Amino acid sequence: MGTDAPPFDISRPNSHDSKAEFLQEKRTVSSALESAKPLIALILNGASTKGGPEHDSIRKVLKSDDASVRSNCRTDRLETVFDLTCSNASSVGVSTVVASLLFDLVAALEFRDRELKSQEAIFWSSTGRAPIQYARTIALRFAKRVARTTGRKPTFGTARDGGHPSTDFGRALEEIFKVLDVGADVRNAAEWALGQLSEGDLKPLPINALSGLLFGDTRGLHRKNSEDALFQAMLGKGS
DSSP: OOTTSOSSOOOOSSSOSSHHHHHHHHHHHHHHHHHHHHHHHHHHHHHOOOOSHHHHHHHHHHHHHHHHHHHHTOOSOOOSHHHHHHHHHHHHOHHHHHHHHHHHHHHHHHHHHHHHHHHHHHHSOOSSOOOOHHHHHHHHHHHHHHHHHHSSOOOOOBOTTTOOBOSHHHHHHHHHHHHHTOOSOHHHHHHHHHHHOOGGGGSOOOOOHHHHHHHOHHHHHHHHHHHHHHHHHHHTSOO
16 A cells, blocks of 8 residues: 555656756647647538538548548458557548547647646746756655654755765765756755755654544554655664
């Protein structure tokens, strides 16, 4: 039930490592929507009961396309799932199937477009160089985990010989960055994260009430002890 999971969330808060990468996906999603929506409109116009030369012309084109695909997909040997998919689509009418799939595709693209707009407001609205958000997020989550486990605010310092981290928290965070391949300066991320901690972060999280109801308090305590042991191993010391 998740006891093998990392002792804190290591997922990325955003999907891109640079603003250029973000803008490229944003343009791609926009372009895909601009291409898909007119095709849906065209097929719907062909299915419309309205009369007129335009609707009649679209209807004829779609019927011709459906017949052509149906003819090309005729086979008695369905050797792959793609053969079966093509056969089923041709039987229903490929234009109808395409319209149905496009509705799902547009819905997914619009959802992603909303996600990107939300990420833009949070991560990419600054005109200057954006901070490496993944590094900051991991440092903050780990700092909160340390504070809740020990009841003390962690500290960060550097050694005189070489400038490497000199505290347990700093050394552990440096190792975490290596494991997660976080290409960022540990010191900057750590100092930012420690500045975000509040008194509430020094209090341990309560055992999940639902977990206690389902498995009993001992299950919840076992899970917490397992996480504490994992945390202490990462920290490298027993305190």
